Amino acid sequence: MGVELGQDLDMNDDGGYSDYDLALHVKDVLLSVSSGDVVSVENYRELVGRLYRPARHSPDDVAKLVASLKGLSGAASYIDSAVHVGLLNPLFEMSLWNYGPDVMDALIELIISLAASSGKYVDLCLAMLTRHFETPPRFLEKLKLPYGLTKKDQVLSRVHSALKDISEVVPLSPARMVTIVSDHLELYRQKRGTSTHGLVIFVENMLKLEGGALSEVVRVSMLTKVVELLLHLDVEMGSWDKVLQDHGIFQMELEDVDDFSEDFLNDGTEQAREATINGVTLKSSAEKLDTLIVLTFEHLESCEASGRLSEVFKTLLETFRNKVLTTCKSKFVQFVMFYACALDPVNCGEEFATNLVEIFVYDANLTSLRMRAVAYLASYLSRAMFMSASVVAQTLKRLVGWCFNFVKTKKGGVNPENDKLFYAACQAIMYLLCFRMRSLMDDPQSKSLLAGLPLESILSTQISPLKACVPSIVKEFLWQANAAGLITADEFDFDDDLESEYSWVWGGKEELHKLFPFDPCLLRNSDRFIRPNFIYWSMVQRTYDDEDKEGSSDEDGDEAFAVDNEENVMDYEILQCLEEQQFGEVDNALNKMSITPKDSLHSRFGGAVNKPMRMPSQIRPSTSPESL
Secondary structure, three states: OHHHHHOOOOEOOOOOEOHHHHHHHHHHHHHHHHHOOHHHHHHHHHHHHOOOOOOOOOHHHHHHHHHHHHHHHHOHHHOOOOOOHHHHHHHHHOOHHHOOHHHHHHHHHHHHHHHHHOHHHHHHHHHHHHHHHOOOHHHHOHHHOHHHHHHHHHHHHHHHHHHHHHHHHOOOHHHHHHHHHHHHHHHHHHOOOOOHHHHHHHHHHHHHHHHOOOHHHHHHHHHHHHHHHHHHHHHHHHOOHHHHHHHOOOOOOHHHHHHOOHHHHHOOOHHHHHOEEOOEEHHHHHHHHHHHHHHHHHHHHHHHHOOOHHHHHHHHHHHHHHHHOOOOOOOOOOHHHHHHHHHOHHHHHHHHHHHHHHHHHHOOOOHHHHHHHHHHHHHHHHHEOOOOHHHHHHHHHHHHHHHHHHHHHOOOOOOOOOOHHHHHHHHHHHHHHHHHHHHHHOOHHHHHHHHOOOHHHHHOOOOOHHHHOOHHHHHHHHHHHHHOOOOOHHHOOOOOOOOOHHHHHHHOOOOHHHOOOOOOOOOHHHHHHHHHHEOOHHHOOOOOHHHHHHOOOHHHHHHHHHHHHHHOOOHHHHHHHHHOOOHHHHHHHHHHHOOOOOOOHHHHHOOOOOOOOOOOOOOOOOOOOOOO
16 A cells, blocks of 8 residues: 555565455554554544546556555455545545556455445445446547547446445345436436437446346346336427428438438528427437347347247337337337338237237227227338248238227227227228238138128228228229239229328327338438338239239330339338438439329229239328328
């Protein structure tokens, strides 16, 4: 401990003091401080002073600090929270980021010893360690360099090792740690100026806890908190929709915020200032959410590689039901579930679909939740390339069976308020078949099942689902179903001029009639994970394609193709525009997607000219931009 404190200590063969001697000496200093003895008080002050970080560390300073920390570690049981406040305060303010490996190791040893010595220090020790999840601002730029990455690994590997060691000597500490991490995350998230990089490192450490030795204890809490954070950022972005509309900046989905003009965001105008929430620009928020979702995707990949995905998925599924499914403005977070299912279609993918079906069928007292569940189900199975035709067919059988039983017991005519669950199910069936009818018809077993479904009995009922559901979905469904021989379209009376007021009633203020949660994810980096597993509308083979080709010359086909693309821009083309940052073209494309062609069903199915209407990839609401 230096000459001043160590005059009565014998050096060992290496020229230093043994840990035992250091601990014994520090013990004497701690016990004698309250005596008032001048020498003892001075030794104590010197001991405390070494815990304060000097502007520069000389080799001698480092050696003395290491010796002091080792001595305190050996005498941890003699540290009194009432007497030694002046020592404990600077100790718990120390940061591993400020020191080299020798000091780091000595400090970690002391923190573990303190936690083990008395239950009153456990929370303080855990808080001190988890505070390192928040990287000091001055280190953030350094983390882009090899030196910075090495420093990060030195610090955080020791932190996680210490948390594990404390959990072994204090079995209840992981439960306390969960609360401390959660509280610290909330404070850090709300801190003004929190950088994307800093928040990513914090979440990275939470996921490391979930995947580490404490996984069994902390998994549910860590994953739930991560999803809640993503959901908060997601919904917070939705609050900017009105800002965009009021200024008339872009007539496109909020997902396109990644492509905001730099001139607009940074030109200092009143519009640019107003296009922020709590001082954070739209683009910055989108980048933050995008990066965190990618980090979560990568964690799911590591879980799949280590054989842990099924365990993690159970927690995600519960969190999805309790958090995401109950949130009407979520646009991106649900893709965490989508990607987990893509990593394991047989187990996770089918379990997700089954769970959504069961929510719809059995949660009798939660109508809005059931409506969301069936919308999620239809959107998921429509877009998930990895889900087999047999799963889709069996799901349709359950939905159609539910609708058929509803119709059998229903009395009276149209009542969109009372029958909204029925309308939600009918629209889900039609939407799903628009995407998957051709693939089902190409599978003999699925085709046989589909042919036996009582679709006409449901759609021709006095409850009139065709008048209540979104017209573009109804039209595309009727065209494909007629071409597939599942229904006779001429039997249906349908006014396609305007959207029926019935749909607004059963959709409610949340506009659940226009909820398609897995429409294309336009967060640029997240989409790279989703795209290989995703069905875009431009990839869908409709049941009437072959008939069109047989009945048209090459020249006619080219003309039809041109007209079709002019009126109905597909998902993939929009993504291409986004990648090329062609803002005007994206604007036009999305506007065209909302156009409903005016040719009637009569001209489609019975008229001389059969130009099949192509279903838009996204059904844009006319008044609710946060609904997908």
